[in-house]
Amino acid sequence: MKNLFLLLICAFATTLSAQDVVDFEVQDVQSRFILGLAVPYPAQYDVQSYKVLYTTTDAFGQPDTASGLVTVPITTQDFLFPLAVYNHGTVGEREAVPSRPTVQERLVAAAISTAGYITIAPDYIGLGDSEGPHPYVHAATEASAGRDMIIAVKKWLTNESISAFNDQLFITGYSQGGHAAAALHRDIATNPGDDGLVVTSASHLSGPYSISEVMVGTLFQQGNATLPGYIAYTYISYDYVYGLFDSLSQAFVEPYLEPIERFANEETTLDEFNDELDQLLRNNNARLNAIFQDSIRAVLQSGDPTHPINIALADNDTYDWAPEEPTLIYYCTADEQVPFRNAILADSVMRANGSTSITLESGGAQTHGNCVFPALIRTIGFWEEYAEVISSLGVPVERADLTLSPNPVFAGQDLTLAGQETAIAPYSIYDASGREVSTGTTGAAGSLRIPAHLQSGLHVLRVGLPDGTSVVRRVVVR
Numbered sequence: 030m031k032n033l034f035l036l037l038i039c040a041f042a043t044t045l046s047a048q049d050v051v052d053f054e055v056q057d058v059q060s061r062f063i064l065g066l067a068v069p070y071p072a073q074y075d076v077q078s079y080k081v082l083y084t085t086t087d088a089f090g091q092p093d094t095a096s097g098l099v100t101v102p103i104t105t106q107d108f109l110f111p112l113a114v115y116n117h118g119t120v121g122e123r124e125a126v127p128s129r130p131t132v133q134e135r136l137v138a139a140a141i142s143t144a145g146y147i148t149i150a151p152d153y154i155g156l157g158d159s160e161g162p163h164p165y166v167h168a169a170t171e172a173s174a175g176r177d178m179i180i181a182v183k184k185w186l187t188n189e190s191i192s193a194f195n196d197q198l199f200i201t202g203y204s205q206g207g208h209a210a211a212a213l214h215r216d217i218a219t220n221p222g223d224d225g226l227v228v229t230s231a232s233h234l235s236g237p238y239s240i241s242e243v244m245v246g247t248l249f250q251q252g253n254a255t256l257p258g259y260i261a262y263t264y265i266s267y268d269y270v271y272g273l274f275d276s277l278s279q280a281f282v283e284p285y286l287e288p289i290e291r292f293a294n295e296e297t298t299l300d301e302f303n304d305e306l307d308q309l310l311r312n313n314n315a316r317l318n319a320i321f322q323d324s325i326r327a328v329l330q331s332g333d334p335t336h337p338i339n340i341a342l343a344d345n346d347t348y349d350w351a352p353e354e355p356t357l358i359y360y361c362t363a364d365e366q367v368p369f370r371n372a373i374l375a376d377s378v379m380r381a382n383g384s385t386s387i388t389l390e391s392g393g394a395q396t397h398g399n400c401v402f403p404a405l406i407r408t409i410g411f412w413e414e415y416a417e418v419i420s421s422l423g424v425p426v427e428r429a430d431l432t433l434s435p436n437p438v439f440a441g442q443d444l445t446l447a448g449q450e451t452a453i454a455p456y457s458i459y460d461a462s463g464r465e466v467s468t469g470t471t472g473a474a475g476s477l478r479i480p481a482h483l484q485s486g487l488h489v490l491r492v493g494l495p496d497g498t499s500v501v502r503r504v505v506v507r
Contacts, residue, residue, distance in 0.1 A: 047092075049184065078099070147192055238371045239374050351383045454494065
């Protein structure tokens with residue numbers, strides 16, 4: 030009987046690819062009205078939430094089942110929505126993740142979806158339903174958990190006929206999620222695979238992109254470190270992934286070792302651990318680096334690039350590359366948790382590497398917590414120029430031979446799509462939220478009149494073609 034059970038398990042495993050949704054749970058609906066009270070931009074859709082379980086791999090390449098949240102705009106119209114990935118910030122315990130109905134941060138995913146995106150929010154490896162320790166700020170698993178969830182969810186949305194989507198992909202995240210967003214963005218951009226994923230635009234928000242330099246510097250700064258438990262968590266995580274020490278006592282000293290070991294064994298939450306570590310440091314009037322053995326402190330100060338500890342730290346930097354897609358790097362200058370020099374350094378290195386698509390912006394003198402909302406608002410505004418919510422009637426095709434002019438165009442002016450075999454064709458115009466604002470038939474020369482009542486801004490024009498496909502163009506109305 031035992032052998033038969035094992036055979037059944039193996040047979041089931043072979044029917045799954047590395048990225049499949051294996052179970053899902055229908056959760057709550059967030060109303061457009063309520064979301065409109067929470068976000069300072071127009072809430073366009075009610076939002077349906079789902080918890081999904083999907084197959085992926087852990088930090089050691091072994092099969093794992095992870096969880097995450099998917100939020101979907103509710104509409105009676107036949108739209109193709111863009112996909113967006115929201116990577117959450119540091120959480121204090123395993124259950125404090127977006128897929129859990131009581132967690133407040135899941136509302137960020139819904140806030141993105143009400144603007145017209147199918148939003149995917151991975152819980153990460155080692156959190157939610159994924160077993161084992163969470164490899165905190167570990168770039169490789171942040172990227173793989175996100176990428177595998179995108180692939181799995183795309184298949185699931187189609188198989189379950191839940192919602193249609195186009196080929197656009199937007200990525201964002203805040204705090205640890207900013208680090209995860211950069212890791213996922215880099216992985217898709219620099220390691221193209223047969224999954225066909227291409228990033229349309231990304232927004233990296235207040236993330237610790239420079240683990241090996243900026244974040245190491247927090248160990249030696251004067252005064253009491255903010256959230257010392259988070260910094261210690263990083264080294265516990267990298268010991269778990271890279272096997273840096275035979276035991277934690279090789280790295281840490283008392284009286285800090287005992288609470289560090291309890292946290293590593295999941296006997297205390299991150300918030301409890303941080304408070305205890307902070308109080309110990311204050312009692313001893315010590316800088317954060319006092320938690321380490323002298324030998325470890327010397328390695329970190331030396332920056333020796335050949336030492337395993339520094340190799341592990343550098344392996345999790347997420348800024349030394351050159352994004353080609355429009356990328357927003359957003360920070361606040363009064364951030365007491367993630368030094369904003371992370372953003373400044375990331376911008377300078379990416380530009381030095383040849384990137385010309387970076388937008389670096391400051392939200393002003395806001396704290397880490399107060400920077401969240403301005404960062405989200407700016408993200409939605411930044412994406413608006415590139416996002417397309419289009420009708421699914423007629424599969425969109427690439428037709429470079431069809432030219433659109435003038436563009437930009439003034440409301441009330443004629444617009445012409447030239448080069449069609451048959452110039453007379455049905456068309457629809459959608460605003461940036463995906464609402465159909467005008468329909469009609471082009472004239473004999475392929476021309477149409479932009480309604481005088483249209484508001485200025487980005488719009489999408491879809492024109493049907495004789496073969497049953499359609500062509501889609503962005504139109505800027507003045």
